[in-house]
Amino acid sequence: MHASPIAAVPKSTPGKYRLINDQSSGPHALNSTIAKSQVKVKLDNIHDLGTSLLAVRKKHPERKLCLFKSDVKSAYRLLPVDPLWQIKQVVTIDGQRHVDRCNTFGNRGGGWNWDSFVSLVNWIGREKKKIPLLGYVDDNFGWEFEGKKKYYKPYKKHFPARQARLLELWDELGIPHDEDKQLFGPSLPILGYEVNANAMTVKVPDEKKARVIQSIRDYAHDGKSYTLNELQSVAGSTSAALSLYPHLRPRLQVLFDKMAGKEGPSTKLTITKPVARSLSKLADYLERAPPVPIREKK
DSSP states (O other): OOOOOEEEEEOSSTTOEEEEEOTTOSTTOGGGGSOGGGSOOOOOOHHHHHHHHHHHHHHOTTOOEEEEEEEOTTTGGGSBOOHHHHTTOEEEETTEEEEOOBOOTTOTTHHHHHHHHHHHHHHIIIIISOOOOEEETTEEEEEEETTOEEEEGGGTEEEEHHHHHHHHHHHHHTOOOOGGGEEEESEEEETTEEEETTTTEEEOOHHHHHHHHHHHHHHOOTTOEEEHHHHHHHHHHHHHHGGGOGGGHHHHHHHHHHHTTOOOTTOEEEOOHHHHHHHHHHHHHHHHOOOEEOOOOO
């Protein structure tokens, strides 16, 4: 019997973990039976939110706005999978075999399964409950006019009216959620960015930006050697932060060029003077980079 490896990976919230089923491991990996082309999904992004905010700003330029973000609890694992697939999802814990009956993190089609379900939920929200919504995996977000509130009885507090109606829809459908994951305000962290609905700006959150800048400077040392894995890590986190500042990407490209064609996570690479200089300037530019205004594309 083949059993997929499992692991508990820390979440961003201290003390909380996500169960990962590694269904790509081994000669009988379940993911090898699922074609990538069959499970592609298109998720809403920060640009879609910007388009939505621009549209309401055009109609109501003087009105203050409030953003909201609601999170589904245990998203992927809310869905059972077909019984014929369940029997393939055997895991071993303390020498005992168990059948995992739920949609899993680590399954190639897991995201497609969840997105298919939550897209229907969001369609009900938009078309039947008149709640303009955007969604990214288990995060659902949107805007409401400032001051337009609705009392949500289970949490004994007022929420933006659209957010309260979304929570009521989830209750009606039996979708669980926790109070501390239902956020709202004029400025809110959404998809890793800090969005300000009234200033109409987007920025990398200050704490995240400071970590990225420090990470860049830690590796900007001429003549020092680092593993390929270390350099890939700093390049990845920096690249994500630069999505708002594409004009700075050439400064990072020298590091990608340095890693090009190299293999093995423990392979050592030495930072040259041009790479160190480029990374140092990138950190300086990023430190001074202002929030990005939300504007219509020309």
